[in-house]
Amino acid sequence: xxxxxxxxxxxxxxxxxxxxxxxxxxxxxxxxxxxxxxxxxxxxxxxxxxxxxxxxxxxxxxxxxxxxxxxxxxxxxxxxxxxxxxxxxxxxxxxxxxxxxxxxxxxxxxxxxxxxxxxxx
Numbered sequence: 301x302x303x304x305x306x307x308x309x310x311x312x313x314x315x316x317x318x319x320x321x322x323x324x325x326x327x328x329x330x331x332x333x334x335x336x337x338x339x340x341x342x343x344x345x346x347x348x349x350x351x352x353x354x355x356x357x358x359x360x361x362x363x364x365x366x367x368x369x370x371x372x373x374x375x376x377x378x379x380x381x382x383x384x385x386x387x388x389x390x391x392x393x394x395x396x397x398x399x400x401x402x403x404x405x406x407x408x409x410x411x412x413x414x415x416x417x418x419x420x421x
Contacts, residue, residue, distance in 0.1 A: 313375075313392065313393060314356040319374050319375060321347045321349060326347065328370050339357045
């Protein structure tokens with residue numbers, strides 16, 4: 301999925317994000333020189349991307365991700381989300397009607413949910 305629209309990214313998925321992070325995500329981002337204290341927040345047992353002024357820590361002023369090539373697994377699979385029953389294109393995504401979520405993406409998202417939450421669907 302390409303969220304590029306013209307010369308800017310929408311960034312709606314990066315506003316008030318609740319994106320969970322895997323240990324690999326954290327290690328990959330730390331390898332770029334970022335401190336986990338800056339870009340993470342703990343939510344019970346889950347570590348998530350931190351929001352700053354309502355936006356993902358990594359979203360710049362032009363709605364571009366500063367770590368796009370190294371972004372978390374969940375961001376890579378977006379706009380595929382689990383709605384509690386099925387994997388769908390996130391309703392907040394303006395391009396949701398243009399998206400076809402492949403079976404591979406569905407499997408990868410279910411594996412990610414299991415890795416992060418320890419829950420199998």
